[in-house]
Amino acid sequence: MRKVRVVLWGLGAMGRGIAELLSRREGVEIVGACDINPALAGRALHEALGLPAPGGKAVPVTPDIATALEGTPVDCCVIATDSFVKGVFPKVREVLFRGVNVLTIAEEMSWPWASEPELAREMDGLAKRYGVSVLGTGINPGMMMDLLAVCLSGVMQEVRHVRCERVNSLSPFGETVMQEQGIGISPEDFARGARDGSLAGHVGFRESAAMIARALGMEIGRFEAQMAPIITDRDRKSPHGFAPKGSVAGVSMTAQAWDESGEIIDLVHPQQIEPESAGVHTGDYITLEGTPPVHMAVQPEVDGGAGTVAMACNVLPFLVAARPGLLSMLDLPVPRCVMGDYRDIAFGRDENGE
Amino acid sequence: MRKVRVVLWGLGAMGRGIAELLSRREGVEIVGACDINPALAGRALHEALGLPAPGGKAVPVTPDIATALEGTPVDCCVIATDSFVKGVFPKVREVLFRGVNVLTIAEEMSWPWASEPELAREMDGLAKRYGVSVLGTGINPGMMMDLLAVCLSGVMQEVRHVRCERVNSLSPFGETVMQEQGIGISPEDFARGARDGSLAGHVGFRESAAMIARALGMEIGRFEAQMAPIITDRDRKSPHGFAPKGSVAGVSMTAQAWDESGEIIDLVHPQQIEPESAGVHTGDYITLEGTPPVHMAVQPEVDGGAGTVAMACNVLPFLVAARPGLLSMLDLPVPRCVMGDYRDIAFGRDENGE
Numbered sequence: 001m002r003k004v005r006v007v008l009w010g011l012g013a014m015g016r017g018i019a020e021l022l023s024r025r026e027g028v029e030i031v032g033a034c035d036i037n038p039a040l041a042g043r044a045l046h047e048a049l050g051l052p053a054p055g056g057k058a059v060p061v062t063p064d065i066a067t068a069l070e071g072t073p074v075d076c077c078v079i080a081t082d083s084f085v086k087g088v089f090p091k092v093r094e095v096l097f098r099g100v101n102v103l104t105i106a107e108e109m110s111w112p113w114a115s116e117p118e119l120a121r122e123m124d125g126l127a128k129r130y131g132v133s134v135l136g137t138g139i140n141p142g143m144m145m146d147l148l149a150v151c152l153s154g155v156m157q158e159v160r161h162v163r164c165e166r167v168n169s170l171s172p173f174g175e176t177v178m179q180e181q182g183i184g185i186s187p188e189d190f191a192r193g194a195r196d197g198s199l200a201g202h203v204g205f206r207e208s209a210a211m212i213a214r215a216l217g218m219e220i221g222r223f224e225a226q227m228a229p230i231i232t233d234r235d236r237k238s239p240h241g242f243a244p245k246g247s248v249a250g251v252s253m254t255a256q257a258w259d260e261s262g263e264i265i266d267l268v269h270p271q272q273i274e275p276e277s278a279g280v281h282t283g284d285y286i287t288l289e290g291t292p293p294v295h296m297a298v299q300p301e302v303d304g305g306a307g308t309v310a311m312a313c314n315v316l317p318f319l320v321a322a323r324p325g326l327l328s329m330l331d332l333p334v335p336r337c338v339m340g341d342y343r344d345i346a347f348g349r350d351e352n353g354e
Numbered sequence: 355m356r357k358v359r360v361v362l363w364g365l366g367a368m369g370r371g372i373a374e375l376l377s378r379r380e381g382v383e384i385v386g387a388c389d390i391n392p393a394l395a396g397r398a399l400h401e402a403l404g405l406p407a408p409g410g411k412a413v414p415v416t417p418d419i420a421t422a423l424e425g426t427p428v429d430c431c432v433i434a435t436d437s438f439v440k441g442v443f444p445k446v447r448e449v450l451f452r453g454v455n456v457l458t459i460a461e462e463m464s465w466p467w468a469s470e471p472e473l474a475r476e477m478d479g480l481a482k483r484y485g486v487s488v489l490g491t492g493i494n495p496g497m498m499m500d501l502l503a504v505c506l507s508g509v510m511q512e513v514r515h516v517r518c519e520r521v522n523s524l525s526p527f528g529e530t531v532m533q534e535q536g537i538g539i540s541p542e543d544f545a546r547g548a549r550d551g552s553l554a555g556h557v558g559f560r561e562s563a564a565m566i567a568r569a570l571g572m573e574i575g576r577f578e579a580q581m582a583p584i585i586t587d588r589d590r591k592s593p594h595g596f597a598p599k600g601s602v603a604g605v606s607m608t609a610q611a612w613d614e615s616g617e618i619i620d621l622v623h624p625q626q627i628e629p630e631s632a633g634v635h636t637g638d639y640i641t642l643e644g645t646p647p648v649h650m651a652v653q654p655e656v657d658g659g660a661g662t663v664a665m666a667c668n669v670l671p672f673l674v675a676a677r678p679g680l681l682s683m684l685d686l687p688v689p690r691c692v693m694g695d696y697r698d699i700a701f702g703r704d705e706n707g708e
Contacts, residue, residue, distance in 0.1 A: 148505070148506075151502065152502075153690050154668050154691065155656045155689075156661075156668075156691040157663065157667070158691065215688075216691050216693050217694020292656055292657040292661060297652075300649075302646055303646040306645060307509040307646060310508070310510050315508075329688070331687060332687060333687060334501060334689075336684075337507035337510040337644070340570070
């Protein structure tokens with residue numbers, strides 16, 4: 001049986017990680033790659049990324065997706081280029097037109113009905129017309145502050161309140177993230193960046209809240225999100241960032257959702273460099289109030305980069321097998337580390353050997 | 355649209371809990387109930403269980419399942435009568451013959467291919483012939499020592515070792531459990547009971563290990579399980595149990611699975627009355643070694659009784675919607691506390707309103 005065929009669109013840090021992990025997995029092969037970076041154009045993917053040479057012919061990196069997708073049937077295109085539905089939508093459409101499933105790590109795509117209901121409707125229609133599926137996933141949104149809480153709620157008879165807290169370190173990240181999060185800038189510059197939108201902070205709270213509410217049968221009447229600087233009272237230095245005393249060492253993101261009875265969802269997500277130097281212990285925490293109550297802690301937090309790469313690669317064969325349409329993680333089986341053959345999942349072989 | 359129709363087979367502690375929770379849920383109704391207890395025969399279910407009177411006509415408890423299932427189309431029969439595949443198999447068959455989906459909390463049914471591959475094949479064939487599905491679920495096996503570990507592994511690129519530990523209290527349980535677990539008996543009586551099989555301890559390790567291995571693509575070459583008494587060094591008293599100093603206050607169950615490289619799964623499950631009196635803190639703990647590693651703790655442990663009732667009721671609408679055949683929790687979407695209308699899930703309405 002042929003392998004599951006994947007085309008990668010976007011070879012930044014996440015796209016490269018996905019390429020690297022897929023090349024170690026069984027029953028799956030990368031048959032095309034697309035990136036606009038001129039330094040990659042025309043090069044063989046494995047050479048450009050320092051991967052072992054593939055068994056078959058080398059895969060060239062092309063600047064246009066049409067070339068990357070042509071010549072062989074493709075089961076899934078992984079788009080790792082954008083954070084927002086608006087930005088990724090034209091790319092999704094271009095892939096769907098060719099009858100290829102789309103997996104993306106664009107944060108807003110984890111619940112695209114929240115930010116762009118019209119575009120969501122269009123993607124769903126297109127996907128169904130071409131008999132393929134579209135899905136957004138990642139570590140957050142996509143897992144640690146939404147799907148994992150949903151999964152834990154499965155042991156409950158009633159949930160009154162959901163609290164998800166993700167306290168993570170930005171120290172492993174590179175210069176782009178340091179700039180995006182405003183590491184080392186003054187509180188005044190932070191306030192300005194927050195006002196004019198140049199500092200976005202975490203993208204995904206609206207999506208996480210909507211996914212939780214939909215899964216549990218709650219109705220969100222009001223939603224609010226806040227972004228505040230984490231001002232450090234001492235110098236902090238990470239491999240790619242430096243925050244002198246009195247400057248911004250990170251961003252504290254919070255959000256709350258209410259129904260008519262009161263607050264039902266509380267999301268807390270402070271991200272900073274060198275949290276331990278300020279006595280902050282990283283971790284993922286979920287508290288579900290109800291019957292029976294559930295208090296979960298994962299310490300330290302699940303690594304965001306490695307985790308997003310893993311989620312994308314682990315969800316991929318389930319997406320290939322899924323029904324057509326615009327889907328969410330709520331529609332797929334429980335995620336899992338797929339160390340077996342991708343074909344068993346993507347092309348279907350059940351427990352009973354059929 | 356009509357409600358999801360359920361028949362209950364077995365009205366012990368778990369069956370009663372399921373009846374009680376389903377009667378509070380939306381879009382689902384109990385249309386039949388079967389139990390061999392003469393004290394229940396012929397009585398109205400809501401009266402016998404102290405539930406509010408149903409909107410429609412009262413449901414009688416009947417001693418035979420044929421009567422309980424007849425007269426109206428039924429979407430799901432919940433069987434809460436047995437722990438082992440062999441015991442529940444004739445009941446499952448009787449329901450499948452009538453074209454009704456089966457949900458059971460029989461522990462071995464969480465992964466019936468482990469203990470009874472032949473019976474599993476037969477159930478799968480029957481289910482497919484009649485176009486319905488069969489599934490076993492529960493809190494353990496079914497969630498805390500298997501499915502939750504699987505779900506957490508979704509954030510990982512590679513898993514080298516899985517350790518699940520469930521440290522729970524038996525204090526909330528009644529006299530039956532006290533006897534089954536040997537609470538208060540001497541170490542000698544415990545040894546005798548373990549030898550002759552009259553003390554079974556926890557049922558489900560083989561199933562949990564097989565589910566984890568299958569999900570992650572591991573191959574179990576060797577499996578071993580152990581059962582040891584927890585001898586108390588002080589008197590312990592719970593509402594329904596008493597263990598004097600030197601007697602059995604609980605059972606420590608352990609199991610390990612190996613592939614050719616070494617141990618891959620380690621299951622640890624000590625259950626006892628009044629663990630806090632001996633300085634033991636209850637909780638569910640999952641440690642996944644690999645990339646990235648995951649260390650999870652749920653403290654205190656998820657209540658076993660309330661949790662099993664919740665799992666059964668929460669999985670029910672997904673089972674009604676599932677493809678025909680003998681299924682496991684690996685085949686269904688992520689579990690969740692279903693506080694919305696059961697019909698949205700069981701009879702299908704997707705995020706896109708279709």
